[in-house]
Amino acid sequence: MKKRINLFSQRIDNQTATKFILYGIRATYGVLLFGVVALVVVTMLYVYFSRSVTELEKTKSTYNRYILANTIFNKEIQRFLQKYTLLNGYLKNDVKGFQYYLNVLSIIQPLDVADNLESFTIDTSRKVTFSLAVPEYKRGLEIISFFEQESVLEKFDALSLESFNISPNSPTYQLSFTGVLKELE
Amino acid sequence: MLFISLDAIFLVFIVFLGYKIYGVYNQTVVLKQEIEQMKNATALIKNNKDLLQDNIADYNETLDKLIPDTETYFQVISAFEQLESRLGVSIESYSINLSETTEEKMSLSLTIKGTRENIESFLTNYNYYGGRLMTSEDFSYSAGNSDSISFDINLFHSLSDASSSGPSPTDAVISKEDIAFIQGIQKKL
Numbered sequence: 001m002k003k004r005i006n007l008f009s010q011r012i013d014n015q016t017a018t019k020f021i022l023y024g025i026r027a028t029y030g031v032l033l034f035g036v037v038a039l040v041v042v043t044m045l046y047v048y049f050s051r052s053v054t055e056l057e058k059t060k061s062t063y064n065r066y067i068l069a070n071t072i073f074n075k076e077i078q079r080f081l082q083k084y085t086l087l088n089g090y091l092k093n094d095v096k097g098f099q100y101y102l103n104v105l106s107i108i109q110p111l112d113v114a115d116n117l118e119s120f121t122i123d124t125s126r127k128v129t130f131s132l133a134v135p136e137y138k139r140g141l142e143i144i145s146f147f148e149q150e151s152v153l154e155k156f157d158a159l160s161l162e163s164f165n166i167s168p169n170s171p172t173y174q175l176s177f178t179g180v181l182k183e184l185e
Numbered sequence: 186m187l188f189i190s191l192d193a194i195f196l197v198f199i200v201f202l203g204y205k206i207y208g209v210y211n212q213t214v215v216l217k218q219e220i221e222q223m224k225n226a227t228a229l230i231k232n233n234k235d236l237l238q239d240n241i242a243d244y245n246e247t248l249d250k251l252i253p254d255t256e257t258y259f260q261v262i263s264a265f266e267q268l269e270s271r272l273g274v275s276i277e278s279y280s281i282n283l284s285e286t287t288e289e290k291m292s293l294s295l296t297i298k299g300t301r302e303n304i305e306s307f308l309t310n311y312n313y314y315g316g317r318l319m320t321s322e323d324f325s326y327s328a329g330n331s332d333s334i335s336f337d338i339n340l341f342h343s344l345s346d347a348s349s350s351g352p353s354p355t356d357a358v359i360s361k362e363d364i365a366f367i368q369g370i371q372k373k374l
Contacts, residue, residue: 038199049209064223091318
């Protein structure tokens, strides 16, 4: 019996191996190419950031020299701003009640009822309540008409007559108002 | 084999440079933040030096009187005594409003006695005549009813912290009006 050797039996495997080697070589070239490009980019970035740091350090040094030359003033101005800001903030929450009381007195001056201003309250949002007491019904009506005038109303952001009562024990008519005063300048 | 070695060297080198870049980038971020703070401080100095440099210590002393660093019982008593002697009123009693009192604010209810003129002078001048800042958040008044009134006031204290590198607005410019305002207060203390 003759024995035959099939010379092509390993060919497919060899071709596959060659293919893989070729892929490997290409991949190696590819990585090498990518590496070169990436190296260039990364080096440029490194140089850019390094220069940036040098520039920033120069700038920092310039500012630092100026601040050091003004160390005492710098501390003083920081301290000043801290407390001055607080002062203004606290004063904003001050009701300035007596100034607003005088303001209401000046508003009602034409009525000549300053002595009849029985009570006055105000808070920091300028929400005000006040009451006037007069002995005659007619005077009460005059007060109502007075507060309906445009020139009077423009001194308030809001104003309404809350009540108009007669005192049971004495012939006194009490008018209570509530509203919001305009901010004083 | 040579290319594979080169690849490996390249990759290691790129990773190394990437790490270095990350470090340098972080450094630039930190430097930019520091420079921004310094820029603000510099602008603050430049904007205000001309107007303030001669008297800023005086102004700070005034502000420290108005809003002291700490609060003591004796400071409060001293402020009330000063109010009484300067405005002619008598502070009959006082009590602490615990619900309104905070870490930096002491709220007190006062009963004040005096003539109508003196009480009205007190109501006009209470802000500074006690030698420190006093404010009130609500006001109730009925003239002529009595020779005494109840009045709520607030006293403040806050620790100066000049070493703080907290945000100082670049555009914080103290104006001549601000200086006039402080000088006006100085006359009332």
